Amino acid sequence: MAKELKELTSREENYSQWYNDLVVKAGLAESSAVRGCMVIKPYGYAIWEKMQRALDQMFKDTGHENAYFPIFIPKSFFSKEAHHVEGFAKECAVVTHYRLKNDPNGKGVVVDPDAKLEEELIVRPTSETIIWNTYKNWIHSYRDLPILCNQWANVVRWEMRTRLFLRTAEFLWQEGHTAHETREEAMAEAQKMIGVYKNFAEEWMSLPVIVGHKSDSERFAGADDTLTIEALMQDGKALQSGTSHFLGQNFAKAFDVQFANREGKLDYVWATSWGVSTRLMGALIMAHSDNNGLVLPPKLAPIQVVMIPIYKGAEELAQMTERLETIAAELKQRGISVKIDTRDNVRTGFKFAEYELKGVPVRLAMGPRDLAGGTIELVRRDTLEKETVPQEGLVEEVERMLAEMQHAIFEKARAFRDRMITRVESYEEFKRVLDDKGGFILAHWDGTPETEELIKNETKATIRCIPVDAPEEEGVCMISGKPSHRRVLFARSY
Amino acid sequence: MAKELKELTSREENYSQWYNDLVVKAGLAESSAVRGCMVIKPYGYAIWEKMQRALDQMFKDTGHENAYFPIFIPKSFFSKEAHHVEGFAKECAVVTHYRLKNDPNGKGVVVDPDAKLEEELIVRPTSETIIWNTYKNWIHSYRDLPILCNQWANVVRWEMRTRLFLRTAEFLWQEGHTAHETREEAMAEAQKMIGVYKNFAEEWMSLPVIVGHKSDSERFAGADDTLTIEALMQDGKALQSGTSHFLGQNFAKAFDVQFANREGKLDYVWATSWGVSTRLMGALIMAHSDNNGLVLPPKLAPIQVVMIPIYKGAEELAQMTERLETIAAELKQRGISVKIDTRDNVRTGFKFAEYELKGVPVRLAMGPRDLAGGTIELVRRDTLEKETVPQEGLVEEVERMLAEMQHAIFEKARAFRDRMITRVESYEEFKRVLDDKGGFILAHWDGTPETEELIKNETKATIRCIPVDAPEEEGVCMISGKPSHRRVLFARSY
Numbered sequence: 001m002a003k004e005l006k007e008l009t010s011r012e013e014n015y016s017q018w019y020n021d022l023v024v025k026a027g028l029a030e031s032s033a034v035r036g037c038m039v040i041k042p043y044g045y046a047i048w049e050k051m052q053r054a055l056d057q058m059f060k061d062t063g064h065e066n067a068y069f070p071i072f073i074p075k076s077f078f079s080k081e082a083h084h085v086e087g088f089a090k091e092c093a094v095v096t097h098y099r100l101k102n103d104p105n106g107k108g109v110v111v112d113p114d115a116k117l118e119e120e121l122i123v124r125p126t127s128e129t130i131i132w133n134t135y136k137n138w139i140h141s142y143r144d145l146p147i148l149c150n151q152w153a154n155v156v157r158w159e160m161r162t163r164l165f166l167r168t169a170e171f172l173w174q175e176g177h178t179a180h181e182t183r184e185e186a187m188a189e190a191q192k193m194i195g196v197y198k199n200f201a202e203e204w205m206s207l208p209v210i211v212g213h214k215s216d217s218e219r220f221a222g223a224d225d226t227l228t229i230e231a232l233m234q235d236g237k238a239l240q241s242g243t244s245h246f247l248g249q250n251f252a253k254a255f256d257v258q259f260a261n262r263e264g265k266l267d268y269v270w271a272t273s274w275g276v277s278t279r280l281m282g283a284l285i286m287a288h289s290d291n292n293g294l295v296l297p298p299k300l301a302p303i304q305v306v307m308i309p310i311y312k313g314a315e316e317l318a319q320m321t322e323r324l325e326t327i328a329a330e331l332k333q334r335g336i337s338v339k340i341d342t343r344d345n346v347r348t349g350f351k352f353a354e355y356e357l358k359g360v361p362v363r364l365a366m367g368p369r370d371l372a373g374g375t376i377e378l379v380r381r382d383t384l385e386k387e388t389v390p391q392e393g394l395v396e397e398v399e400r401m402l403a404e405m406q407h408a409i410f411e412k413a414r415a416f417r418d419r420m421i422t423r424v425e426s427y428e429e430f431k432r433v434l435d436d437k438g439g440f441i442l443a444h445w446d447g448t449p450e451t452e453e454l455i456k457n458e459t460k461a462t463i464r465c466i467p468v469d470a471p472e473e474e475g476v477c478m479i480s481g482k483p484s485h486r487r488v489l490f491a492r493s494y
Numbered sequence: 495m496a497k498e499l500k501e502l503t504s505r506e507e508n509y510s511q512w513y514n515d516l517v518v519k520a521g522l523a524e525s526s527a528v529r530g531c532m533v534i535k536p537y538g539y540a541i542w543e544k545m546q547r548a549l550d551q552m553f554k555d556t557g558h559e560n561a562y563f564p565i566f567i568p569k570s571f572f573s574k575e576a577h578h579v580e581g582f583a584k585e586c587a588v589v590t591h592y593r594l595k596n597d598p599n600g601k602g603v604v605v606d607p608d609a610k611l612e613e614e615l616i617v618r619p620t621s622e623t624i625i626w627n628t629y630k631n632w633i634h635s636y637r638d639l640p641i642l643c644n645q646w647a648n649v650v651r652w653e654m655r656t657r658l659f660l661r662t663a664e665f666l667w668q669e670g671h672t673a674h675e676t677r678e679e680a681m682a683e684a685q686k687m688i689g690v691y692k693n694f695a696e697e698w699m700s701l702p703v704i705v706g707h708k709s710d711s712e713r714f715a716g717a718d719d720t721l722t723i724e725a726l727m728q729d730g731k732a733l734q735s736g737t738s739h740f741l742g743q744n745f746a747k748a749f750d751v752q753f754a755n756r757e758g759k760l761d762y763v764w765a766t767s768w769g770v771s772t773r774l775m776g777a778l779i780m781a782h783s784d785n786n787g788l789v790l791p792p793k794l795a796p797i798q799v800v801m802i803p804i805y806k807g808a809e810e811l812a813q814m815t816e817r818l819e820t821i822a823a824e825l826k827q828r829g830i831s832v833k834i835d836t837r838d839n840v841r842t843g844f845k846f847a848e849y850e851l852k853g854v855p856v857r858l859a860m861g862p863r864d865l866a867g868g869t870i871e872l873v874r875r876d877t878l879e880k881e882t883v884p885q886e887g888l889v890e891e892v893e894r895m896l897a898e899m900q901h902a903i904f905e906k907a908r909a910f911r912d913r914m915i916t917r918v919e920s921y922e923e924f925k926r927v928l929d930d931k932g933g934f935i936l937a938h939w940d941g942t943p944e945t946e947e948l949i950k951n952e953t954k955a956t957i958r959c960i961p962v963d964a965p966e967e968e969g970v971c972m973i974s975g976k977p978s979h980r981r982v983l984f985a986r987s988y
Binding site: 030032033034037038039040041042045046049065066067068069070071072073074075076077078079085090091092093094095096097098099100101107108109111120121122123130133134137143149153154156158170172345 | 524526527528531532533534535536539540542543559560561562563564565566567568569570571572573579584585586587588589590591592593594595601602603605614615616617624627628631637643647648650652664666839
């Protein structure tokens with residue numbers, strides 16, 4: 001493994017390879033025998049679990065309940081909402097049969113042709129259709145509203161080009177689906193949830209994000225408005241990290257979900273949906289990590305502190321272990337997760353490299369001189385700064401350092417992101433910045449899909465969002481010269 | 495709804511209908527538009543979440559880590575383990591295509607015939623095959639062992655006759671998959687995990703279970719030994735509630751997973767797998783509930799205490815709410831979940847019936863006399879005993895009552911289960927007890943699958959298990975008269 005560690009491709013050499021190496025070598029995920037589907041390994045899953053825990057609590061704190069809906073959706077459901085069918089239900093896994101049988105001509109099993117389904121079932125790419133078909137039975141009067149449901153689930157979209165976490169055929173996510181009496185209430189919900197995502201990204205992932213509206217062509221299929229959080233990766237490409245959709249009455253109309261309102265009249269229900277996925281793992285990895293491996297925000301690190309005794313002989317090990325276990329117990333009492341690594345079959349240097357690769361925020365190493373002198377070596381992962389500190393007061397120091405690191409990597413990512421936002425006045429400049437610098441570009445746009453399409457075709461850059469806090473500013477579209485009232489945010493993206 | 499509540503079928507009238515009514519009317523789950531797939535509603539999911547939380551912690555406390563493996567399994571994988579293919583991979587969902595397209599002859603979508611998979615994918619009915627195919631790459635030396643993974647996932651088995659929670663095409667479960675150096679270590683793991691399940695069933699679900707080995711014919715397809723926990727429902731039928739399998743080297747051989755052992759020689763890895771599912775929800779519901787609705791063990795109740803003010807006018811409501819909120823805050827401080835129901839659009843009697851239906855363990859009602867006199871009405875769900883108690887000391891009283899209820903419903907279920915274990919000496923007696931009394935029957939059996947099959951065909955009773963604590967006892971098989979060394983446990987089952 002020490003050898004493998006060194007083989008981590010550097011970001012400068014090949015960013016994409018660096019990312020893939022990192023995911024595999026840090027033990028986060030790997031490809032499986034099924035094309036496009038990944039295996040999330042224990043260390044990667046432990047990070048995802050921490051994300052889930054935090055998000056789930058935020059959803060509950062905002063009044064949502066979890067539920068679970070079927071993985072299969074009847075094919076006909078996708079045709080019910082006109083825009084939805086265009087955007088979804090094309091590249092997806094189709095179940096056509098429900099039985100295998102022994103191959104009459106040899107060994108193995110074959111699909112039983114007698115077990116063909118009358119109507120094919122689609123493995124959910126998203127659940128609006130099956131959920132709104134269910135809500136129809138739950139909603140009769142305004143007294144049944146709002147419905148504030150979330151589900152944690154797996155979904156499948158048959159992607160041709162897949163990348164671990166960023167784009168996989170199967171991925172894990174949560175999808176919130178809410179139903180409301182009024183347009184205003186549904187819009188407020190969609191806004192509230194993009195706010196939850198922004199807070200989660202910033203406070204837990206140390207990931208600065210820009211909140212905005214998607215343009216018409218980038219909007220979710222079936223939505224009247226899509227809010228997004230957009231993050232910037234170290235290679236200057238944007239990553240859409242979460243979306244929250246105001247669905248209007250589109251799905252209520254498609255599935256005939258009406259309710260008696262406070263005036264006693266029938267009306268269609270207003271809807272939102274919102275989701276984040278294991279794609280966030282990709283964002284987390286790419287936003288902070290370096291050529292030595294992962295850099296994890298302490299709040300999401302499965303192991304926050306690793307302790308390594310550097311010893312000769314069993315007696316020294318016993319003495320060090322006793323000291324380290326005392327410190328570990330104190331750290332655990334403060335809710336800090338600790339691992340003591342006493343393996344004797346790998347060298348200390350190997351251990352150091354391994355925990356750097358895995359992004360453990362704080363490393364404590366104790367040598368003979370530390371044991372004798374009551375000190376310990378303390379290294380923080382983000383800066384790799386090394387210092388020898390007294391064991392006395394260590395617990396407070398570690399606690400302080402973890403909090404500081406959570407903040408510091410956010411500030412570092414924000415400073416980078418801010419440096420990488422460029423305002424441009426012409427299409428020439430736009431193209432030059434895209435190629436030479438990358439990052440986000442704020443430019444004027446005439447609001448038409450034609451211009452958007454042209455830019456996308458010529459530069460591969462898309463409108464990431466129309467930022468919610470974009471100030472009004474008169475200008476002209478860099479392509480058409482038509483008037484524009486605010487700048488929008490462009491970037492090449494994942 | 496008050497009307498609907500009354501329509502809960504009684505157990506005596508139709509046990510099966512009572513169960514189904516209860517699941518639907520208490521808001522736990524319902525059927526979906528997809529045949530055999532259920533929707534788990536928020537209240538039902540909240541119970542499942544509590545189960546998950548507790549089990550997950552028990553798995554982690556015994557050294558396991560979570561991971562995630564693909565939902566799809568290549569068809570050919572099922573043919574690799576000879577027994578496994580017989581038992582699984584027959585009634586399952588088969589994905590044959592990966593794209594839909596717009597119907598050229600009209601509206602809607604059709605399966606794109608050009609998007610046929612080269613090899614069909616099976617939606618996992620269980621994951622031994624895909625996981626052992628993965629473990630092959632993880633395991634090289636004894637230093638890579640043990641691997642102690644668990645996954646929380648959905649699985650699909652195409653059942654023809656489905657019942658909410660008890661038998662559904664899609665269900666949620668966890669599946670542990672472990673890999674070990676030695677036979678002994680793997681066997682110890684399988685035993686440890688059935689012990690975890692027993693503890694969970696008894697301590698969290700208040701559900702007494704009998705631990706035992708499955709007979710050869712009831713064993714998991716691909717296992718050398720299957721351990722099971724068997725519970726008894728109120729109708730005298732058994733319910734298999736969790737299983738833990740010692741898989742020997744069967745999957746290691748099927749997927750060629752070898753490791754260099756401590757002697758430096760190649761050997762096949764030893765394996766276990768173990769799982770419990772949303773079927774436990776069925777067990778929980780059927781074990782304790784009554785004709786008024788659910789009875790939930792307090793540790794798994796989403797709402798442990800409900801408070802209902804019985805008031806006239808806004809002023810009285812305000813006074814009561816203030817008192818109730820103070821009490822609620824104290825309860826919450828002790829980790830007890832509380833709901834205050836101040837709805838004014840339904841009557842008190844309706845509320846009482848609703849919370850009985852939903853199995854809320856403790857109901858507190860405050861009327862004007864209570865407000866004036868510093869008392870409150872306290873009702874516990876399992877016995878429906880009602881008493882008026884002082885508000886002073888209430889929090890301690892509620893805490894005590896919750897603990898007592900957790901214990902009491904376990905004892906009640908155990909007493910019933912014990913009464914329902916009958917020792918019989920002849921097949922005549924066996925059949926008479928089965929029909930007249932039901933429950934578990936301890937009888938001598940000659941150990942052959944032929945006898946087991948005959949009994950099953952004639953009586954629909956199966957060997958639930960050979961209890962691990964069955965004492966040695968010489969006897970003769972009730973069918974063949976051949977010698978038997980211990981009694982085995984029979985029952986009709988779900």
